[in-house]
Amino acid sequence: MATRYAALLRGINVGGHKKVPMAELREVLSELGHTDVATHLQSGNAVFSTDTDDGEQALAADLERAIAGRFGFAVDCLVRDGAYLRAIVDDCPFPAAELEGRQLHVTYFSAPVTPARFAAVDAAEFAPEAFRLGDRALYLYAPDGLGRSRLADVLARPALLKGTVATSRNWNTVRRLAELTDLTNPTG
Known part of the structure; x- marks a missing residue:
């Protein structure tokens, strides 16, 4: 069964620096094999589903490498699963x-x-x-x-x-x- 995650990108699309269009971020996530990809706002929030059990750190590292390859600059990423995000709210x-x-x-x-x-x-x-x-x-x-x-x-x-x-x-x-x-x- 797939797990749903959020990717939180740090410091993109702020003051004209590190431009990452959300449509292209969705493409990057899809190219990594993730499904049900969506973005929220323009400030580096994406959600996706995946069957992999690589864990949050590995998913974040994969996304960081893919972003660097696509856009030519480094972006720190955190990935958190839905249960964690719900616990933060609760x-x-x-x-x-x-x-x-x-x-x-x-x-x-x-x-x-x-x-x-x-x-x-x-x-x-x-x-x-x-x-x-x-x-x-x-x-x-x-x-x-x-x-x-x-x-x-x-x-x-x-x-x-x-x-x-x-x-x-x-x-x-x-x-x-x-x-x-x-x-x-x-x-x-």
């Missing part, structure tokens, strides 16, 4: 139903991150903004949106992200990717 430590999608964000990491990595961040200094760690993810509550978040700037510092690939999505996209990868959801 495990949200903030009252997501009470917030606007622009107020809540998830940063996905290529590997688990520990509280020790973020111990130097004085969360009280940024209140009411707040963050919580999840499974290979960081939830960020930014009541005025990401663009005005001082905490988001601190959390994105290279020293905190060293040794891991990280890419963020707003809550609307987080929920939509969970829906699109849910094999039991007829609208997904």
